Amino acid sequence: MKKTTIQDIAKAAGVSKATVSRAIHSPQLVKRNTLNRIQLIMESRDYVYDAVAGDLARKKSSIIGLIIPTIKNSIFSSTVYGIQQKAEEYGYTTLIGNSNYDNETEIRLMKLFQQRRVAGLIVTGLSAGSLKRIESLVQQEVPSVVTWELPDTDTVSFAGFDNFKAAYSMTDYLIRLKHLRIGLIIGPYTKIDRARKRFEGYLAALKNHGIVYDPDLIVECNYTMIDGKEGMHRLLSLTESPTAVFAVSDVLAMGALSAIKEKGLNVPKDISLAGFDDIEFAAFLDPPLTTVKIPAYEMGQLAVKALFDLINSGSKSIKQYRLNTDLIIRESCGEPEGNKGKSIQRNE
Amino acid sequence: MKKTTIQDIAKAAGVSKATVSRAIHSPQLVKRNTLNRIQLIMESRDYVYDAVAGDLARKKSSIIGLIIPTIKNSIFSSTVYGIQQKAEEYGYTTLIGNSNYDNETEIRLMKLFQQRRVAGLIVTGLSAGSLKRIESLVQQEVPSVVTWELPDTDTVSFAGFDNFKAAYSMTDYLIRLKHLRIGLIIGPYTKIDRARKRFEGYLAALKNHGIVYDPDLIVECNYTMIDGKEGMHRLLSLTESPTAVFAVSDVLAMGALSAIKEKGLNVPKDISLAGFDDIEFAAFLDPPLTTVKIPAYEMGQLAVKALFDLINSGSKSIKQYRLNTDLIIRESCGEPEGNKGKSIQRNE
DNA sequence: CAAGAAAATGTAACCGGTTTCATAATCAAT
């Protein structure tokens, strides 16, 4: 049984395809009478509009493409959610691709989406290469916006936040609590720009306070709880282990926390722990996690807003949203034991 | 600047559209020489294949639609991930819609996907209404598979597990630990079939052990940590509070756990706590959470497999995968205090 | 080299809509 098309409807209603098309999209252009007849026939024949054909004819689609590193980290889910909510308001659907933190995959997905003729693209880019790629997409008239970072360009729209500053402020906070040996558990900062910026923020904070950087305190790993746990175990087995650890992702922090507990240590008495993202469960940990709040949901919404500005302006209106992050002080960080009152050692 | 089409390429290469089309999809049908020429021209003009036009002409698409309750719960993310991984193997992309546990939205999304002419649909259905809808979709030749449950039908493919049994087994386990007052924190079981099945599993276990069902011990709520926390607070403020609580979602359990700690109680000494789903963090909680493991990832993969069987067989081959759930015993459940050795009270 | 088979390419209809422009029908007002 062939699917019903507007042609069929037209014939049955004794009108032309054009009229049926109008009946669907601009009913006010069709006489009451005709309209009713057409609608009745559509009902009775289970007509289903073909959005593919429509998109082709109209030369525009109502799908936006979204590329994120992974759907498995709930912090990205929040952004996705923000995007979907907002996109839906505009009548758009979202096609999601996971790059799995892989550059090749990311590029492949961009191409794929471009082939699908998405109305626009939102990318949580990985590297400088991503940016180049996006600039070229924009030139090829695929409206695109970057999120989760502040790319250094004025030709690309974005809704992001300052990864450097966010990591800086947390490190600074820990230093002010009088920590001198601050461990860092962080994602693959050689591959991912965002992670590198955070790493630099950490470094800069140390430097500003005149603290020497100790490479032994850095654990580079992937973004799972297991990684966090293993990373923390490594730090704890150091001859001179850190008094505070900054896990640059709450997921890592959670893994780290479990490692600490396994060792029978107390947070924050024996060791301070800080996270990054402020995902929902951060507040529910024991102790509640001090972390950096990323406005993931709002960022998603603004990314969509920026995207539609781009779309509606024929790629003219470039919007760049810089969102703030917040230090969320809970109970997982305190002054280092035995260091109370001691002033910070400086290396000059 | 107009986009380059195969027409343009054809003209430039001095061949027909058909040859260009072949060069793209079946290069082995094109002479080496011509092929090279065409490819060169495609390169130089930044030709981007139009998958929309292709899909229309070919009357099939390479997008599969996916409807889940919410992307925000990581347990669904696992299923999504499984689906995306598998779908990608087959060269398909995934369009994701969130129903937000709302029936209307779910139906709207199904229609939307049908209009988009998706190759197939994977639905984490909500209610009996969903099933009806899906049966009708299948009749309209939209290959569809249900997941996350075992619909009672033989005309629809699915990859799911037995929600009743899963909840039954956990409740049974708690009872065998000698708990008599078992609280239940559960999602909106009046609206969501899956939740209702679980509720019934709980009820059946009680009944089988001759324990009277106390409505005061049931908290019906949504699926966030806050809900779990509030729910647990309610249970703890009961005159006769439960000795064990079964939170039918790890997210709820985590909220519940924080409520328990807030009260200064110990798990499992003062109260036992069980979850459902076995999301990644369940093992990392303090104490590690006893829960029911749902094979979310595998389920996603099998759903895709079932879907492609359906697609490739012209909707003939119906596959029904019944997956097992496992009781994961960790440390959050123990015998009730002061009840040790006491035998179970029966109400006959 | 001729002839038949195999390989390469072209022609044109088609997928299911949209939209411009022209024409026909209706309406208001003189």
Add this chain to the structure above:
DNA sequence: ATTGATTATGAAACCGGTTACATTTTCTTG
């Protein structure tokens, strides 16, 4: 009833590909 404006509809080209079928080219081989 006539005219001009307004509203409703139709005809046909178009969107960018695919594909069945026909035709041409190239390859084999006797």
